[in-house]
Amino acid sequence: MTEESIYSPFSSEIPLAFIYNDTKKGTTIYCGPYLRSIESFAQKYHYQLQLEHVENLPKKSLMLQQIAEGHYNMSVHGVSIRSISEDPLSNITQYSYPIEVMKFCVMVPLAPELPKWMYMVWPLGRYVWTSIFLSIFYVALLLRYIHRRETATRSYTRNVLHALAILMYSPNMNMQLQLSQPPVRMLIFYTLLYLQGFILSNYHISHMTSFDMKPVFVRPINTWSDLIESRVRIIIPDTLLEELRILPDYQQLLVKPPRKYAYVVTQDAWEFLDRQQRVLIQPYFHMSQVCFGGLFNAFPIQKNAEFADRLDRFVMHVQQSGLWDYWEDMAFVYAVRARFAQIFLDTYPVEPLNLEFFSTAWIVLVCGLPISAVVYCLEHLWIRWREMRRNYRIYKELEI
Numbered sequence: 001m002t003e004e005s006i007y008s009p010f011s012s013e014i015p016l017a018f019i020y021n022d023t024k025k026g027t028t029i030y031c032g033p034y035l036r037s038i039e040s041f042a043q044k045y046h047y048q049l050q051l052e053h054v055e056n057l058p059k060k061s062l063m064l065q066q067i068a069e070g071h072y073n074m075s076v077h078g079v080s081i082r083s084i085s086e087d088p089l090s091n092i093t094q095y096s097y098p099i100e101v102m103k104f105c106v107m108v109p110l111a112p113e114l115p116k117w118m119y120m121v122w123p124l125g126r127y128v129w130t131s132i133f134l135s136i137f138y139v140a141l142l143l144r145y146i147h148r149r150e151t152a153t154r155s156y157t158r159n160v161l162h163a164l165a166i167l168m169y170s171p172n173m174n175m176q177l178q179l180s181q182p183p184v185r186m187l188i189f190y191t192l193l194y195l196q197g198f199i200l201s202n203y204h205i206s207h208m209t210s211f212d213m214k215p216v217f218v219r220p221i222n223t224w225s226d227l228i229e230s231r232v233r234i235i236i237p238d239t240l241l242e243e244l245r246i247l248p249d250y251q252q253l254l255v256k257p258p259r260k261y262a263y264v265v266t267q268d269a270w271e272f273l274d275r276q277q278r279v280l281i282q283p284y285f286h287m288s289q290v291c292f293g294g295l296f297n298a299f300p301i302q303k304n305a306e307f308a309d310r311l312d313r314f315v316m317h318v319q320q321s322g323l324w325d326y327w328e329d330m331a332f333v334y335a336v337r338a339r340f341a342q343i344f345l346d347t348y349p350v351e352p353l354n355l356e357f358f359s360t361a362w363i364v365l366v367c368g369l370p371i372s373a374v375v376y377c378l379e380h381l382w383i384r385w386r387e388m389r390r391n392y393r394i395y396k397e398l399e400i
Contacts, residue, residue, distance in 0.1 A: 004046070004047055004048060005048045005049075005050050005073075006038065006041075006047045006048070006049050006050065006073060006074055006307070007050045007052070007072050007073050007074075008038070008049075008050070008051055008052070008073075008074050008075050008076045008077075009051075009052050009054050009058070009063065009066075009072060009075055009076075009077070010035075010053055010077075011053070011055065011056060011057045011077070013034070013077060014340050014341070015032055015268065015269075015272040015328065015331040015332060015335055015341075016033060016034040016035070016077070016268065017031075017032040017035035017076055017077060018031050018032055018338075018340070019031065019035075020334040020335075020338050021338075029334060031330065031331045032327065032331045033099075033324050033327040033328050034076055034077065034078060035076050036327040036330075037314075037315060037324070037327070038076045038299070040314075040318070040323075041310070041311055041314045045307065045310055051076070052072070060079050064079075064093045064300055065092075067301070067302050068092035068093050068302070073301070073302040074096075074300060074302065074305065074311075075299060076299070078100075078297040078298055078300075079095075080102055080295040080296070080297055081095050081098065081295060081296045081297070081298050092303055093300050093301065093302065093303055094300075094302075094305075094308060095300060095301065096298045096299040096300075096301055096308070096311050096312055096315055097311070098296040098297065098298050099296075099297045099298055099315065100267075100268070100296075100297050101294060101295070101296060101297070102266055102293060102296070102297045103266065103267050103291055103293050103294050104264050104265070104266060104291065104292055104293040105264070105265065105266075105267065105270065105287055105288060105289075105290060105291040105292075106234060106262050106264055106290040107262060107263045107264075107265045107270055107273070107286070107287055107288070108220065108221040108232065108288050109232070109260065109261070109286075110220050110282060110285060111220070112282070136160060136163045137160065137163070139159075139163035143159040144159060221262075221286070222289050222290075223288070223289060223290065232261065233262065234262045234263070234264060256342070257284075259284055259285075268328070271328070272331075272332060274287070275332050275341075276341055276343055279343065279344070279345065279346070280344055280345075281346050284344060299311070299315075
């Protein structure tokens, strides 16, 4: 190894550093912002870039030890920078200008589309449904006091049916008598009912139509409490546990990650995966707000390396000029060509309107029939029991 050479270990790390072999042109292209930065630096200052291909990168401590011993003079794979008091190897190696902030966040799978029968249930929350149900009995109670005394009814069951007619915005208000001078409280009551029905009907038409025109999805996991309640299994790479820069099994898993797990990923890994699902109506994964870390990443360099100052200025200029973002975009293009990544396409079938959309009505009907049958039997038994008691009481009176 000469002093004009940059000698580094290398292992494919998508999307930061990997090699694309163009079989048509017979050329090899360095891809990823990490590898492209060092390659461009070597070309600008006439250094010879030599990469030692290894299957698995060693741990950070071992890599820094190899750099300190002169086996390598730097690494194209960045490592996290810690304070001198926390990094015992800082006295034998040094770091370049910080590349980026490494922030670990939990990438969670998104729930699939709700069943069609839930489209009537989901837009209205449990408090709305509870209010609608309780309002039937509340209005039935009010009806005992808003009619004129001569037309008032004490039948609560009749008032319940009347309340249902009112709340369903029925034009038949069940008024058996036209009043020439109705009380003010009746005018206020029916005016409020009319306004409420008008608002609810328009709200229902506008919002329910929008829900029917697009798929409805469950709110994603976004906080620590959501993550704990979901009980989803989280896959943590050895990158986080042992400060490795690469784990082939984990990288291979992220090429097409199963949707039943959550994953701890860095921000750049998430941006790479998010590019693959941008065209989906419902993305496969969501980046939650459950994040931790926030350490700087930098290139490890041999102590007192003669190219260290030049590399610092070069990395800073690369980031300020926008080359870093450009290399990230090109890394995704070459990763798709090499089939290290893919554009996820929607699999939602185009279906005509069928009876599945009315499953809620069928559920009400199927559940209502046995309930009505049970109520009918109970009423029949109740009437027979009352008739038997009445006949028994008459018989006792006759005997006396």
